[in-house]
Amino acid sequence: MSPEVVHRVAVIGTGMIGTSVALALREAGTGVTLSDRDPDAVAAAVRMGAGAARRPSDPPADVVVIATPPSTVAEVLKQAQARGLGSVYTDVASTKAGVVADAARAGCDLARYVPGHPLAGRELAGPAAANAGLFAGRPWLLCPHPATELGAVRTAMQVIRACRAVPRLLTADTHDRVVAAVSHAPHVVSAALAARFTTADDTTLELAGRGLHDTTRIAHGPPGLWTDILRGNAGAVATVLEAVVDDLASVAADLRSAAATGLRDAATADLATLTDLLSRGNRGRARIKAAKAAPRPADHPAPAPAWPRGA
Amino acid sequence: MSPEVVHRVAVIGTGMIGTSVALALREAGTGVTLSDRDPDAVAAAVRMGAGAARRPSDPPADVVVIATPPSTVAEVLKQAQARGLGSVYTDVASTKAGVVADAARAGCDLARYVPGHPLAGRELAGPAAANAGLFAGRPWLLCPHPATELGAVRTAMQVIRACRAVPRLLTADTHDRVVAAVSHAPHVVSAALAARFTTADDTTLELAGRGLHDTTRIAHGPPGLWTDILRGNAGAVATVLEAVVDDLASVAADLRSAAATGLRDAATADLATLTDLLSRGNRGRARIKAAKAAPRPADHPAPAPAWPRGA
Numbered sequence: 001m002s003p004e005v006v007h008r009v010a011v012i013g014t015g016m017i018g019t020s021v022a023l024a025l026r027e028a029g030t031g032v033t034l035s036d037r038d039p040d041a042v043a044a045a046v047r048m049g050a051g052a053a054r055r056p057s058d059p060p061a062d063v064v065v066i067a068t069p070p071s072t073v074a075e076v077l078k079q080a081q082a083r084g085l086g087s088v089y090t091d092v093a094s095t096k097a098g099v100v101a102d103a104a105r106a107g108c109d110l111a112r113y114v115p116g117h118p119l120a121g122r123e124l125a126g127p128a129a130a131n132a133g134l135f136a137g138r139p140w141l142l143c144p145h146p147a148t149e150l151g152a153v154r155t156a157m158q159v160i161r162a163c164r165a166v167p168r169l170l171t172a173d174t175h176d177r178v179v180a181a182v183s184h185a186p187h188v189v190s191a192a193l194a195a196r197f198t199t200a201d202d203t204t205l206e207l208a209g210r211g212l213h214d215t216t217r218i219a220h221g222p223p224g225l226w227t228d229i230l231r232g233n234a235g236a237v238a239t240v241l242e243a244v245v246d247d248l249a250s251v252a253a254d255l256r257s258a259a260a261t262g263l264r265d266a267a268t269a270d271l272a273t274l275t276d277l278l279s280r281g282n283r284g285r286a287r288i289k290a291a292k293a294a295p296r297p298a299d300h301p302a303p304a305p306a307w308p309r310g311a
Numbered sequence: 312m313s314p315e316v317v318h319r320v321a322v323i324g325t326g327m328i329g330t331s332v333a334l335a336l337r338e339a340g341t342g343v344t345l346s347d348r349d350p351d352a353v354a355a356a357v358r359m360g361a362g363a364a365r366r367p368s369d370p371p372a373d374v375v376v377i378a379t380p381p382s383t384v385a386e387v388l389k390q391a392q393a394r395g396l397g398s399v400y401t402d403v404a405s406t407k408a409g410v411v412a413d414a415a416r417a418g419c420d421l422a423r424y425v426p427g428h429p430l431a432g433r434e435l436a437g438p439a440a441a442n443a444g445l446f447a448g449r450p451w452l453l454c455p456h457p458a459t460e461l462g463a464v465r466t467a468m469q470v471i472r473a474c475r476a477v478p479r480l481l482t483a484d485t486h487d488r489v490v491a492a493v494s495h496a497p498h499v500v501s502a503a504l505a506a507r508f509t510t511a512d513d514t515t516l517e518l519a520g521r522g523l524h525d526t527t528r529i530a531h532g533p534p535g536l537w538t539d540i541l542r543g544n545a546g547a548v549a550t551v552l553e554a555v556v557d558d559l560a561s562v563a564a565d566l567r568s569a570a571a572t573g574l575r576d577a578a579t580a581d582l583a584t585l586t587d588l589l590s591r592g593n594r595g596r597a598r599i600k601a602a603k604a605a606p607r608p609a610d611h612p613a614p615a616p617a618w619p620r621g622a
Contacts, residue, residue: 119520139518170514181507182519186526188585189504191592192558193497196551198594200492203485205602207450208493209430213603214525215497219596223589227582235570240507241563245556247503252552259546271538274499278534281502283509285530291516292524 002088002112002151003062006158007031010054010061010085012076014038014045017092017118018067019130021163022050027132028162033058044127061086063159069225070095070232074102081109088155090116094179095232096143096172110147114156115172117141117179118165125222133164140165143172180236187218187226188237189244194219247277313399313423313462314373317469318342321365321372321397323387325349325356328403328429329378330441332474333361338443339473344369355438372397374470380536381406381543385413392420399466401427405490406543407454407483421458425467426483428452428490429476436533444475451476454483491547498529498537499548500555505530558588 007030011022014036022032022045032051036042042053064086066076070093077089089112093099096115103113118140140160144153153169160167170178194216197205230237250273258271318341322333325347333343333356343362347353353364375397377387381404388400400423404410407426414424429451451471455464464480471478481489505527508516541548561584569582 178515178518181515182523186504186523188562190526191589192555193500194595195558195588195591196492196554197598198591204489204492205598207430207489208599208602211529212493212497212599214528215501216596216599217525218522219592223586226589227586230585231569231582234566238563238566238570241559243507244503245560245563247506248552249556251499252549252556255545255549258542259549271542274541275534275538277506278502278537280506280509281530284505285527287508287516288519288527291519
């Protein structure tokens, strides 16, 4: 049975996201216990007021939030369910189809597992970077499996609302395609741009302005965690990157030809491929900006669930 | 002879940059006349208080600022010098080696021409986007030719300081390499990322967050002007883009292989190429951020000029 009201949450994994969830829930008055394979990370989260270190004698939680790297979620879920740590389980991994498939293969109880992913800043890591307001007004995606019980989804939504985020349901495949486009591929592209500056001279660095600063901001994220995230969404991310590479390679080739023909001829090169890319960039950017400017419902009603109630 | 004090400036080209220069100079109490091949652009700049429309009877200006697209600068300079519009000439084009070569080939008087480039935001266009504070505290690069008179450079620096910018001397070749890295190539990469969203569905756009917003911000710039800018710096920009393409193509290929081998094997793929790129991205980003955080001298003394005084 899924609890109607969430009183106790167990957070497993006290990195930046897990600790932020815990802090947000504490602010909402929810009881929180914390665990992590690294005792120092738990101690840091406890010092920040994110909750109490979990003890073996603690009663089962209403909801267990698994905030460990994507490749570890299925195993952590399996063990947590075997030990009866809670009633409903959710996670915060940035990829969903692979994690859910892993969980199914590992024999987890999918009826009580609500795959989740809060869309919130990730360029900083560790409990010290956590904050209670991280999710406020942000979408928090839920990708229930056909076997997931509706009551478990409702319970997970209570945790999300307590974190002041906006729950949103979509399929795991749609989730992975969308986040590849809006988050995962941009992260790699930003890294490829920032990577040009590992050996840049002082003059170059001194003359960098806001444009470069903004385009490389998200390149600051833990490489190990991001490799894990991107591995879990490899196909969808590759599709976006291949399209970016096609565009950039065409433009680079045209610019190289223009440069090779000498300035006078370069001046007459029409560089239609470049102008076309810049025009498409304008249109894409205009759509991104318009979507950001559009009012976001603070807490719009969830669409009717399209999956059958599980066993 | 170069004027010791700049009283009158003629701005040719009342787009966003030219009008911002004019507004900054008006604020500093300098007299400004304005011209543009588009009478509406002049009228808009006049209405904003950027100066008076230039009349044929106006006396020669102390400094003529050419703020037209890069490919037109040499011809505009040639005509302006032929008509004796001013004493010292400068421009604001984002590329320098090609513009200076064009000017030399066109037979311009290089002794009185100080090639310039203010580093300031460019994602908006037209006089309406201009503002008097655009250059405050920002670097304004000057790339004198060996034939440029030192007095002309000093006069151009007065205009720069009146705009509250920080003058900085470097060679045209260094200039072009640096701006390819910090501005031109990032613009193309940002466009290639934004271009993925020309046909994105509503779900994708609604879920875009600050990361995508920041990485695509500079993709909003006039394609015609940017084609002109990039054409003028084709070789240096191609070099940066080729390196970005190499990195992204390697990572895309590795992710594609990982996706093709199935989830279980993908989970064990080490994706060393990806982790390496993300690590280099971290290091590059850290250097960009450190350089931005370092205090910028408000008006550091210009280094001693390294070029001979011209004829």
